[in-house]
Amino acid sequence: MLLALAVVPIFASVGLAVDSSMGYLLRTRMSKALDTAGLAAGRLALNANAEDIARQYFDANFEASGGSVELTSFNFELTPDRKFVTLTAEAVAPTIFMRVFGRDTMTVSSRTVIRRQTTGMELALVLDNTGSMWGTAFDTMQQAAFDLVDILYGEDTVVDNLWVSLVPYTATVNIGSGHSGWLAAGDRVNLSPGDYSTAGWKGCVEARATPLDTDDTPPSGGAFTSYFYASTTRTQDNNWPAILPELWRRNDGRGPNLGCGPAITSLTPSRTTIDAAIANMGAWHRGGTTGNLGLSWGWRTISPRWRGLWGGETPATHPLDYGTPFMDKVVVILTDGQNQFYDHDSGALPRSDYTAYGRLEALGVTSLSQGRAILDGRMASTCSAMKAEGIRIYTITFGASPDSTAQALFRNCASTPAMYRHAPTNADLSDAFRAIGGELANLRIVE
Incomplete structure (x- = not known):
């Protein structure tokens, strides 16, 4: 009898330990499973589907043991500042030994908290402002x-x-009219600014001779030439002096700054400044697309060789050296098409509008496809040089226009x-930027 009585607590103890x-x-x-789901949700904190994505990740990583475990709750919380993602879950599982003592099930719960924290970073957003972007795109x-911001x-x-x-x-690319000191001493902006009439030089520059158009050499190693779209005899090209600044964004615009978009905003710590610069962008027709030059200038905004040159909200201590501890250098570049020369005259000579490279003929070629190949080759050189410095490059092609060659580039x-x-699609683009933003934000499990 004593042995029988002793077996009961022993059995209960063993059962409790096993269960x-x-x-x-x-x-x-x-x-x-919650940690995995929380990290996934943290990367998509601005996505309306973040909660659904979190649940999908949780379900994929939490197996219900052949159906014997019942998930009774799953909760997703995102703080208003989107810095903390909290996930909680609760499940009921059957017991094995404890059911002998009237405990048929046990409840198990867990909680995880993910903190989103931005890593130290100098980030350049290089965005296509060409006319093909006009409208909802x-x-x-x-x-x-x-x-992303x-x-x-x-x-x-x-x-x-x-x-x-x-x-x-x-x-x-527009470097800003305040950087006329980067121009050659004999540039028209310095010797005859009246050539730009009352509008003045807006700030766009021509490409320097290769390889300087592909690298981050500062002005001391190669001065720039101001962009000047000369008057022609045909209205379809750029027949002025009728200068209409309010129409610069349209194909019927005129003047020496035709096709010159908004100026670069150099490195700033201010969200207000960068938001205002994004809001000030616009789709500017004429000339074509030189994504290679956009990438080169994106590099120059974060290259230590340009330290102390930008002024404004960029201090003399920036850009920082490559390899600065806990600091990344990142470029995000987007296009909705391909590098190309464009001819608004529809085939009439000259063979293209004016660009940072001048007309198409200035490159020693006569076909638009040859011009594209040159621009693509120079962009590839810039990409390789930037990656060799440890710069992280994110690239995006947008819409139906980028062909297989552009996508491969x-x-x-x-x-x-x-x-x-x-x-x-537009929805895909929104998701792409949010995903990149999530990758650039450090995610830490804090609870």
């Missing part, structure tokens, strides 16, 4: 850029060690194939 071990293993699996790109800053206006530049590009330009995204 507790099973509960512990179940909770461990649940915690790992441009609106979508702007909103996607705002979303929102992910990085959250509700803050300044984040420690986060610096962002914006480089809009068309068939040329941008895919190969990216630091890794996974850092290239083709976004056929």
